Amino acid sequence: MRxxxxxxxxxxxxxxxxxxxxxxxxxxxxxxxxxCREGRPDELTVAGGEPGGFYLEFSTLLAASxxxxxxxxxxxxxxxxxxxxxxAELRSGRATFAVALADAAGQPQEPGAVEVAALGKxxxxxxxxxxxxxxxxxxxSGLAGxxxxxxxxxxxxxxxxxxxxxxxxLSTSAGGVPGKDGDIAVVSLGLNDGLTALKAGTVDALxxxxxxxxxxxxxxxxxxxLALLDLSSLLLELRRLHGAxxxxxxxxxxxxxxxxxxxxxxxxxxxxxxxxxDAATVERTVxxxxxxxxxxxxxxxxxxxFLSPETLINTAGVPLHPAAADAYRELHG
Numbered sequence: 538m539r540x541x542x543x544x545x546x547x548x549x550x551x552x553x554x555x556x557x558x559x560x561x562x563x564x565x566x567x568x569x570x571x572x573c574r575e576g577r578p579d580e581l582t583v584a585g586g587e588p589g590g591f592y593l594e595f596s597t598l599l600a601a602s603x604x605x606x607x608x609x610x611x612x613x614x615x616x617x618x619x620x621x622x623x624x625a626e627l628r629s630g631r632a633t634f635a636v637a638l639a640d641a642a643g644q645p646q647e648p649g650a651v652e653v654a655a656l657g658k659x660x661x662x663x664x665x666x667x668x669x670x671x672x673x674x675x676x677x678s679g680l681a682g683x684x685x686x687x688x689x690x691x692x693x694x695x696x697x698x699x700x701x702x703x704x705x706x707l708s709t710s711a712g713g714v715p716g717k718d719g720d721i722a723v724v725s726l727g728l729n730d731g732l733t734a735l736k737a738g739t740v741d742a743l744x745x746x747x748x749x750x751x752x753x754x755x756x757x758x759x760x761x762x763l764a765l766l767d768l769s770s771l772l773l774e775l776r777r778l779h780g781a782x783x784x785x786x787x788x789x790x791x792x793x794x795x796x797x798x799x800x801x802x803x804x805x806x807x808x809x810x811x812x813x814x815d816a817a818t819v820e821r822t823v824x825x826x827x828x829x830x831x832x833x834x835x836x837x838x839x840x841x842x843f844l845s846p847e848t849l850i851n852t853a854g855v856p857l858h859p860a861a862a863d864a865y866r867e868l869h870g
Contacts, residue, residue, distance in 0.1 A: 576817060581609040584623035584632035585616060587689065587728050589756070591748025592619065592636050592806075594835045595659070599634070599808075602832045608821045618727065619692025627653055627811055634822070638662055638693035638746060639805040639853035640700075640782045652812035654858035656819060657826055657849030659833070660748060663786055664697060664802045667743045667754060669735060670762035670795075674742065677705045677766055681719035683741035686734060689727025693804075698744040701802065704774040732757040742766075746804070748838055750792045758793050765793075769800035782853055805853050816860035823849075823864040 583600045586592025596614035603612040615632060617623055623635035624642065628651040635653075642653065668674045674683070680702075687702075688694030702709060702721060710720040724731075724740055731743040732753060745751065757763065769785045776783060786803035788796075808826070810819065826833070830844035846868045850857065857865070 577607060577609055577821075578633070578818060579610045581612040581633040581818075582626075582631065583612065583614045584626040584635040585614045586619050586623070586636070586692075586747075587753075588616060589753030590619075590728055590745075590751055591660075591662075591835070591838075592623075594752070595748075595833065596634075596636055598833050598835065602825055602829055603822065605832075606821075606825055606829065608818065608825060617691070618689045619694060621693065621696060622691035624653060624809065625691070627651075627809060630811075633810065633814065633818075635809045637807055637809055638697065639807055639855060640779065641693045641696050642807050642809060642855045643780075643782060643853065644696075653809050653855075654812045654814075654861070655852040655855045656808045656810055656822055656858060656861045657844075658805045658852050659808050659826070659844060659849070660806050660838075661784070661786055661803045662693070662746050662806045663749050663788055664694075664701065664768055664804075665743075665745045665747070665751065665754065665788075666701075666766040666768055666801070667732075667735065667745065668741065668764050668766060670764045672741060672764075674766070675764075677701075677707070677768060677771070680721055680742055681707060682715045682721070684715065684722040684724055684739065686724050686726035686731035686740045686743040688725065688744055688746075689730075690725055692727060692746075694727075694744055694746045695725065697746055697802075697804065700775060700779060701744070701768060701771055704771040704778065728753050736761050748835070749788050750838075755793055758795070762795060763793065765796055765799045765801070767799050768802045772802055775802065780854075805851070807852055807855055809855075810858060812858065814858065816863075819858050819860035820864045823861050827868060 581603055583596040585596030600612040600614045603609050620637035620641035623637050626632035627635040687698040708720045709723045715722040728745050734740040735743050772785050784803045788799050790798040827846055846865055850865050
């Protein structure tokens with residue numbers, strides 16, 4: 538019989554990361570970053586996400602670190618709709634690196650599409666189903682017949698949310714109008730517009746996939762009392778339909794003011810590049826991820842990070858760039 542208990546293990550706390558960073562800081566910086574910087578690219582771009590979300594925070598920190606340590610002459614973060622947009626930016630050549638959910642990165646590629654590869658698994662994403670505390674909605678089944686913001690087009694949330702609703706046995710209707718038999722009215726709104734609509738009462742719930750805490754949700758909680766729905770009961774059905782891309786993760790108590798701890802569904806967030814990115818840039822970036830991990834964690838973050846050689850390589854089936862695989866192999870000895 539399948540070991541179901543393994544699906545429900547609580548994630549390690551940030552203290553584990555801090556211990557790992559202490560070890561990493563003690564390591565002598567490898568020649569890939571310490572040596573001369575000849576042949577480095579003039580500019581690198583990191584495709585991030587929406588303002589107020591963890592993607593853009595992480596991408597901004599990564600861009601600053603890439604520039605600070607000479608991986609490129611300059612680097613900048615790019616504001617986007619999220620995972621799907623980021624992968625498109627990567628394939629078009631407008632971005633050098635992109636952050637994306639593992640489920641988005643694992644989507645089948647169209648014939649002739651530029652291949653993408655992973656540099657590593659950088660942190661856990663948490664699916665938030667945000668409702669007003671006074672809404673009376675206490676479970677995902679309570680969304681039947683309601684108006685729900687399901688993510689901005691081009692975001693990873695817009696891919697994950699329909700999967701969650703299907704796993705819950707809920708049907709949807711287009712056009713923002715609830716349908717017969719309790720169909721959910723789907724509204725394509727991202728984080729900031731969705732929170733505005735939630736405050737105005739024009740949607741009853743907002744789905745968002747991001748880090749914990751997400752700054753925009755924290756800010757919104759100052760104007761209205763919020764609650765998060767437990768989505769963890771959907772995990773087994775999600776895994777049956779889509780494979781082992783999803784985990785049961787805990788949003789800790791205190792992540793958002795007045796919101797108790799709640800279990801939800803999470804997916805690994807990956808740092809991606811084009812498969813044809815030059816090996817030297819990939820290797821230097823991997824060295825940065827490992828040896829300067831502390832620079833890449835927003836101070837507000839309570840979520841689980843994966844910035845160590847042992848966990849960076851677990852990319853949920855998305856292949857590592859060959860130069861990244863070589864760099865991790867060297868780090869492991």
